[in-house]
Amino acid sequence: MHTVLGLVCSVVCCLSAKVLTTSKETVNKWVTADYTNKSLKEVPKNLSVHINVLILDQNEIQIIENGTFKNLSALIKLTINNNKLEILQPNAFDGLDSLQKLELVGNRLNLSVFTPTLFRFIAKLRVLNVSRNINFSDHANWTHYPDRAFAKLINLEDFSIDLAPFPIFGQEFKKMGNLRKLEFSHCQVREINNSTFTNFNSSVEYLYLWKCRHFVKVENGILEPFPHLKVLDVSNTYMHLIQAFHLLKPLANGSMEMINFHHVNDESITNNSIYRYEVIITQGMMQYLKTICVKVIDVSNNNIIDFNNGSLLTFDRPECLREISLSKNRFSLFNGHQLINTIQFFNSTSNLWKFEYSYIPLGFINFTQHLEFNMSSIPKDRVITLPSSIQVVQMSHIFRTGEPVLWEIPENTKVSRFDVSFCQTVDQGKILAGSEIDYLDVTGIDSRVIFDTLHLHPLSNLRTLIIEHSNLYITSKMQDNIFTYIPGTEKLDISNNFLWELQLNIFEHMTKLTHLNLSNNLFRQIPMAITKIPNLKELDVTNNLLTNINISFQAYFKQLNEKHGFRLYLDNNALVCDCTNSDFIQWLDKTNVTLDADGTYKCILQNSTESNTHHAALYYNYLYAGCNNRLWLKAVIGFFVTFIGIFFPFTLIYSFRWRISFYLYKRFRNMLEKGIAVNFKYDVFVFYPEGGLSWVKHVLIPKLERKWGLQICISDRDFIVGKPIADEIADNIEQSRHIIFLVTASFKHDTWGEYAIERAKYHHFSQNLQKIIVITKDLQTEEIPHELAMLWKDIALIEWPMNEKDLENTWNKLKLWLFLNQPN
Incomplete structure (x- = not known):
């Protein structure tokens, strides 16, 4: 659709340039009077006779009286859009001898106001837009358009008007011999027959019939x-x-610039027509389109579910095609004759520069096979080679199963944009020697696949790389640095990747990097790795867990700002406004670094109340007055700690000998588990009482599985049918990294609740179940079952809030416990 809009803009600009045949230098000398949104009831009096452009948009003008513009003979452009115009008197435009462009969009002008004498004073008019005026609620029968009025506009080139349900255009429209662009943007048409446009001149080259949202009965000869x-x-x-x-x-058999059939098929019209919503493209449907030498084709969003062999992608003159959009349909390009036709299509379209095939739901993702498939084993008949002319490839959000295909970019091809975000068909890609990609979006594709692809095909001239939602925390720990292969990248987005640390040298080869996005991760502090980026101009660390920015980074950001300007995004972090962060508060208030949110962020004060950094800086002397007076207290505390460290170590060790031994055992076990690469089947096992399924299904699972990417086990979905419930509970807890108990008023009546708690205790103390998290819902803390209360020191408790205001903090607490595992 972007392609279509781009071409539309080009056409309009081209026409406007011809209409207002003046050089840029001349336009700059025009005198403009802009009265937009001035609450005017009428056209201002005593306007300068030298005005060339008069803008009266968004006012309350209801009538244009005779002689209103009588002295404005120099006026070239007049716009009275979005007013309350109802009346145009017969001599309303008297005096506008030079007028070339007139816009009266969004008023209340019925066709009756266009009298035969209205336009006689502006015969030089080239552009007329009177769309979004007519109320068609009372036009149940045929509507006659006033051809005698518009026939006066013999020089008109661009004409926009509303289209009635049953329109009739009279013979006088033939006199508009210079008309090139005919546009119906506000459209209620129900029927267009072969005689509807007969009286328009054959000079029309651009026809726009937009947003007619009722089913339109159309005869085949309307374009003759x-x-x-x-x-x-x-x-x-x-x-x-x-x-x-x-x-x-x-x-x-002709030649055209564009054919746009975007969303001409809609489910709402199937009850009023003989057509089915599901469309299969046949050779018969393509019999005319295939013969046209057309540059741009858009058939997106039409619920196409399949196409026959030799139909949709088969053209007599494929070399004419520059752009094609197949997005938002439901057909595959990768099976049987569809794949053969796809390969043949790309082999024949030697001048194609833009290909769109996005938002195609074809099946479910088998992620395991997706990762294990070997690129070298893909047969040649499943290799799709893009044409060397290709510049833009948009293949995002394609979900499918089946055999993968290999997309090949030919030698020395310069691709400006390659978007394969959330696309499960391009997990195998090959870039031949000398090819370059300027912009690459691989969001949603596993980072291990990205790493393997870049390892085989480095992109030294890649300027923009987007890697969101790709589990980058896995590959960021590899010894072989993934970013070594993209040294020319200027903009890098690695947000939403569960990152809490970065290797120090991860960016050391990216000397051209200027924009870095680390938002929506789990950073507790600014990673030291960014100090290896010498030309950084913009850093986004929003939606992390930062409490402050230390003095070293304050100085570093100041240095970057003095060097070439620097922008820092900090919003929605866990900032603290206490004595330890007083220097940070002052820095935020005084820094020249450009900050988002005007440098005002939520923070927690010394007394644990919520405030913001602007307030903390404004009342700095009051809030931080006692910070220095506490030095003596620190000295006393230090002495006391030393005393305890000397006289009581053996007592403490003896008193807690078993707990210390058990802690050391757990630490040893964690190290051993990492060493032997133990893998849990599930990240979280969720136990809930009867009646808790709805909340788990509609609140907890969408957040944990769909947004955070965790593997969740619940009994109603994941338990094996026929296997004893006790065995299923024990086995699934054993195979889970964490367990969440949803405790409601009905928990104590659940027959399996006590058993699940006992299994959790057993695996927690003997097999290192990492977290036991209790979520209480509509329950007081003292009502927690006795069995769980006995585990009080070993559980993480969350009281689910009743209001939306506290919900975000609750989710952040849960995310912290699940992702930053620290043994108790």
Whole structure:
């Protein structure tokens, strides 16, 4: 759709340039009077006779009286958009001898106001836009457009008007012999027959029929009056894709700039038509389109579920094609004849520079096979080679199963944008020698796959790389640095990757890096790795766990700012405004570094109340007055600690000998587990009483599984049918890293609750179940079951809040316990 809009803008700009045939230097000398949004009830009096552009948009003007513009003979452009215009008197435009562009969009002008004499004073007009005016609620029958009025505009090139449900355009429209662009953007049309456009001149080259949201009955010959048509745009007009393809019959074997059939098929119209919502493209549907030498084709968002062999991707002159959009449909390019046709298509489209195939739901993801498949074993008949002319590839959000395909970028190809985010068909990619990619988005693809691909095919000239939601915390710990292969990257986004630390040398080869996004991770402090980035200009660390920025980084950011300017994003962190962070508060208030949120962030004060950093800086002397007076207290505490360290160590060791021994055992066991690469089947086992399934299913699982990427085990979904429940509970707790108990009022009545607690105690003390988390919902702390209360020192307790204000802090606490595992 972006392609279509881009071409539309190009067309409009081209027409406007021709309409207002003046150089840029001349335009700069125009005199403009802008009265936008001034609450005007009428056109201002005594306007300067030298005005060239008059803008009266967004006011309350209701009438244009005779002679209103009588002295404005120099006026070239007049806009009165979004007012309350209802009346145009017959001599309203008297005196506008030089007017070339008139816009009256978004008013209350019915067709009756366009009288035969209205436009006689502005015969030089090139652009007229009177769309979004007519109320069609009372137009149940055929609507006659005032052809005698518009026939006066013999020089008009660009005409925009509303389209009635049953329109009739009279013979006088033939006199508009210079008309090139005809646009119906506000559209209620129900029927377009072969005679609807007969009286328009054959000079029309651009036809726009947008957003007609009722089912439109269309006859096949409506385009016969326009043999020279270059652009046909019927996007978001519900006529069904079959009718749309048949419209092209009069244009067969010709040449066109664009054919836009985006979203012409909609589920809402199937009850009012003979057509099915599911579309299968046949050779018969393509019989006219395939013969046209067209540069841009858009058939996106039409619920296409399949295409026959030799249909959708088969053209008589494929070398004409520059852009094609197949997005938001439901058909595959990777099986049987579809794959053969796809390969043939790319082999023949020698001038294709943009390919869109995104948001295609085809199946579920088998992530294990996705990671284990060997690229070298892909057969040649499953290799898709893109044309060397390709510059933009948009293949995001494609979900499928089955055999993978290998996408190959030819030698010496310069790709400006390659977006394969959340795409499970391009997990295998090959970049031949000399090829370059400027912008690469691999969001949602496992970082191990990305690492292997870059290892085989380095991208030394890649300027922008997006790696979100890719479990980068796994590969960031590898000895072989993944970022070694992209030394030319300027913008890097590694947000949403569960990162809490970075290797010191991870960015040392990225000397050109200027923009780094570390947001939505788990950093407790700014990573030292960024000090290896000499030209950093922008750092985003929003939505992390930062409590402050230490003095070293304050000085470093100041240095960067003095060097070339520096921007820092800090919002939504766990900032603290206590005595330990007093220097940080002052730095935020006085720094020249550009900060987001105006340098005002939520923080916790010394007394544990919530405030913000601006308030802390404003009342700095009051809030931090006692900080220095506590030095003596620190000395006393230090002496006391030394005393305890000398006289009581053996007493403490003896008193807690078993607990210390057990702690050392757990530490040893953790190290041993890492050494032998123990893998848990689940990250979290969730035990809930009867009636708790709805909350777990609709609140907990969407957050933990879909957003945080954890593997969750719940009885109603993951237990094996027929196996004893006791065995299932024991086995799944044993295979889980953590356990969450959802405790409600009905927990004490659950027959398996006590058993699950006993199994959790056993695995926690003997097999290192890492976290026991208790979430109480609609329950007081003292009502927690006795069995769990006995584990009080070994559980992490969360009282689920009743209001939305505290919900974010609760989620952050749960995330911290689940991801930053620290043995008790």
